[in-house]
Amino acid sequence: MIRILHVSASTREASSRSRIAADMVLARLRESHPDQSIVERDLAARPLPHPDVGFVEATALPPKARTEQHAHSLALSENLIRELELSDLLLISTPMHNFTVPSVLKAWVDHVVRPYRTFQLSPEGKIGLLRPQPVLVISACGGGFMDDMPGETPRTTGKQKDFLTSYLRYVLAVIGLTQVQVLRLEHQNAPSAGDITDEINSWADQVLDQLEL
Numbered sequence: 001m002i003r004i005l006h007v008s009a010s011t012r013e014a015s016s017r018s019r020i021a022a023d024m025v026l027a028r029l030r031e032s033h034p035d036q037s038i039v040e041r042d043l044a045a046r047p048l049p050h051p052d053v054g055f056v057e058a059t060a061l062p063p064k065a066r067t068e069q070h071a072h073s074l075a076l077s078e079n080l081i082r083e084l085e086l087s088d089l090l091l092i093s094t095p096m097h098n099f100t101v102p103s104v105l106k107a108w109v110d111h112v113v114r115p116y117r118t119f120q121l122s123p124e125g126k127i128g129l130l131r132p133q134p135v136l137v138i139s140a141c142g143g144g145f146m147d148d149m150p151g152e153t154p155r156t157t158g159k160q161k162d163f164l165t166s167y168l169r170y171v172l173a174v175i176g177l178t179q180v181q182v183l184r185l186e187h188q189n190a191p192s193a194g195d196i197t198d199e200i201n202s203w204a205d206q207v208l209d210q211l212e213l
């Protein structure tokens with residue numbers, strides 16, 4: 001049996017392009033792996049709190065130095081990390097907000113990327129502690145991109161920089177998740193934005209067969 005964790009972040013429901021794409025990919029996975037379970041972590045329907053002072057103090061302490069109160073402050077984070085540890089495949093579907101992840105998804109990242117728990121600090125840098133699992137990221141974006149765009153300021157090209165893809169790849173690698181495949185759906189706000197079925201299917205054709213599950 002494969003266990004799938006679907007982390008979603010669109011506030012929209014039926015009209016959400018990232019949700020439509022995720023549903024199609026999940027349907028494909030049901031065909032190829034009928035013996036499966038899915039945990040839905042819908043961050044828009046059930047937003048997570050931002051890290052509070054209790055979390056910030058507790059997360060910095062080595063486990064042996066923590067009190068019961070510290071453990072209590074980390075309880076939600078523990079649940080979210082357990083969800084990740086119990087999955088064989090992570091699917092993240094998300095809108096792009098202001099060139100990066102929406103704040104609800106950033107809050108999830110802040111809960112699951114933790115020293116002493118999902119990564120270890122070492123003189124050589126951070127070492128991921130999670131068992132490797134494939135990650136599929138689907139992002140829906142209103143506009144188009146110029147990935148090698150120079151400079152820091154948007155100019156008049158009508159194109160933008162993508163900080164979402166590189167950010168998710170980077171932060172997931174910190175906790176040990178390095179097999180990341182990304183589908184970026186562009187121009188989803190354009191009046192001409194049409195059916196995305198072919199684009200999703202062709203991406204799924206390339207990616208799903210290669211998954212090491």
Ligand SMILES: Cc1cc2nc3c(=O)[nH]c(=O)nc-3n(C[C@H](O)[C@H](O)[C@H](O)COP(=O)(O)O)c2cc1C
Binds near residue numbers: 015095
């Ligand atoms: C607050 C906000 C910020 C956004 N920022 C961007 C952006 O930086 N780049 C972009 O291409 N689209 C941006 N969009 C458009 C959404 O990414 C786009 O509508 C996407 O399709 C939403 O995902 P969904 O269809 O899954 O709901 C933004 C939308 C909102 C509401």
